[in-house]
Amino acid sequence: MKILVLNAGSSSQKSCLYEFPGGLVDQPPEPLWKGAIDWTVEPGKAAIKVKANGKVLEELVSSTSKAEVTTQLLQTLWQGETQVLKAPSEINVVGHRVVHGGTEYRESVRITQEVKAAIARLANFAPIHNPVNLEGIETIEQILGTEVPQVAVFDTAFHAHLPPDVYVYPGPYNWLEAGIRRYGFHGTSHKYCSERAAQLLKRDLPDLRLITCHLGNGCSLAAIRNGYSVDTTMGFTPLDGLMMGSRSGSLDPGILIYLMRNQGYTADELDTMLNKESGLKGISGVGADMRQILAEIEKGNDRAKLAFDMYIHHLKSAIGSMLADLDRLDAIVFTAGVGENVPLVRELACQTFDFLGVKIDLEKNNSRPIDVDIATSDSTVKVLVIHTQEEWAIAQDCWQLVGDGSTR
Template sequence: MSDHVLVINAGSSSLKYSLIDGASGEAAASGLVERIGEPESRHLHRGPDGETSATLKIASHEDAMRAVISAFEEYGPSFDDIEIVAIGHRVVHGGSRFADPVLIDDELVAAVTELVPLAPLHNPANLEGIRVARQLFPDHPQVAVFDTAFHQTLPPEAYTYAVPLEWRDDHGIRRYGFHGTSHAFVSAEAARVLGRDLGDLNLIVLHLGNGCSATAVRGGVSVETSMGMTPLEGLVMGTRSGDLDPAIHAHLVRELGWTVDKIDRALNHESGLKGIAGDNDFRELTTRRSAGDPHAQLAFDIYCHRLKKYIGAYYAVLGTVDAIVFTAGVGQHSAGVRATTLTGLERLGIHLDPARNNHPTPTTISTPDSPVTILVIPTNEEWQIARETLALLEPHD
């Protein structure tokens, strides 16, 4: 019998879940409860017989988890037929303390609670998911897998900000990096596709979804990444600005009288592609760009320009690059982004094959003689969380 892990990703008003076969990565079921706490919540469940959707009132994460259990009972697969061996939780911020998955107990909950100031939008929701799951599944081992863990291998010159010592020592001001489960999974998959040992590879991994991050991976180890103390730094994203002059904050306070909270919200939720073109849906922007919309064109150009800058920077950090890997929604599905970003980098040994790039399901999109292989690899963060959960629970000699 396969070992199945129930993977939970609790957001502030949502609960995503997947029942994952740890060996194959196949999802026996998955779903999403969204708009928790609102008058009308939505529960989407994908089971053996297809997809079901219901609109109902779900007041809390506990109600959401009970709805999930009911969906398994009604639509399958039944927990009597598929045994859950563990529950794996995505936790966004592990600070500098957690470099590996950790078995959840009261001490772990206290430690993640202490890290809330570093991730006030994410860690409280993750903790609520943990609390509810421990209450409803008291006999199952539960494991926290941290988004930041993969990047705990960054060297000091990469994670240290040039700020006063007391900021760093007393308040944890440093680069942490995010999307770690995705970067770890995609790096291992790249090695498999290339038929090489991950320890021998230098990779640039580009996770391009609504949130975007780039990571330089040397021998399976993260040595540089674009997101910083928070997920705001780095590439242009759906609603996040990415890199900008930090003095802009002070300027907005002095000149417009804006509060810190207003600026924070604007940079996280009203900037990026949405701020430039009014829309963070890349498919819609692609349609508008094709119709000649100048705002959509500018958003596309800025997005690709920032990507190109990071590829060049990470090439310099690594010295040599074996492969560039595109993943997540935009990375997998936008041939235009890949082509525009990589055009002009031929002297770095990066040669894109247009026909391969435009294939409906691309994998290797570089020319056969390209010194740097260009790959498109779907990410699977849920499977990575399941694998790390099972690995932690395996007995060791």
């Protein structure tokens, strides 16, 4: 069974083709084909990168149409040096990451016209992401036809078990009735990492108490108890919580009222400022990439140093807040671009919690660890670095929903 996965974001898209030999497996296999699109290289252009058959294809495409660029990317599955399929019809099912599922979708589902309508309606809650996710679904319909099953895997689903005292905001109660509540995001990553942590620790997931730290351009934490997310840092939107690459994270809402009243900011201007001009980028003036920040610190850039120090402060504070919903802590998990690749972030975040018995082995921490415990032998809390594999997690949900493809 061949499963194509599209993990589309606002600025990039990651795609994989997996072949399931006949059932679920614990270890993620290497995909037959990997594709990526970067929409940010330069105005009016997108960068395509494909890996398959030991070949790497890189191309700059002149187009502003996401559907056109996605089509060109997918054609490399059955054409050229990276061809791994004889024809598009060999694809049995397509899985999509969808950021917001609201309260209706607490697990992955087969995509129908009703589901598509819900994704479009919920774009009011995730205007940067849901429209892009829906566009990917419709692009697949154009390329493969409507007979190929498609599956929506919602970022919010893993947080569906948050208790009311966590997900209800302390505003007027009618906010809740209008759907304004904490939803949480990055759920596919948090779920995968919690399950992988249980495998690595040789423990049953329901017996573990975990804090998973998804630190990429977007950042969020989750407190996991009994196999479920019981608290998380992102809220009504992915803008809430930690300081991120270009997003502010949590702010005093009075700041926004002040900016609207005294400086004439519109809602759209605030949206752009908080999502694209804040966080590491806004404070440093350098950019949203942690590698840029660290390079500038080496040059003596004080604003870059301030941005980094703030990032660590917000991360430590959030880890502390997650502890409040756990009766003990078995492991801290670091994942995603920064979490997996920046040892200094892991080191400084863990130092604060040495009073809990958290101790990391600096040699292990600095040796590019993947799917290993970097804690010392006498640490009372494990510290895991896990390579998040959201695309594989999406593929697994597709298998569980569609089975061997006989429902096509």
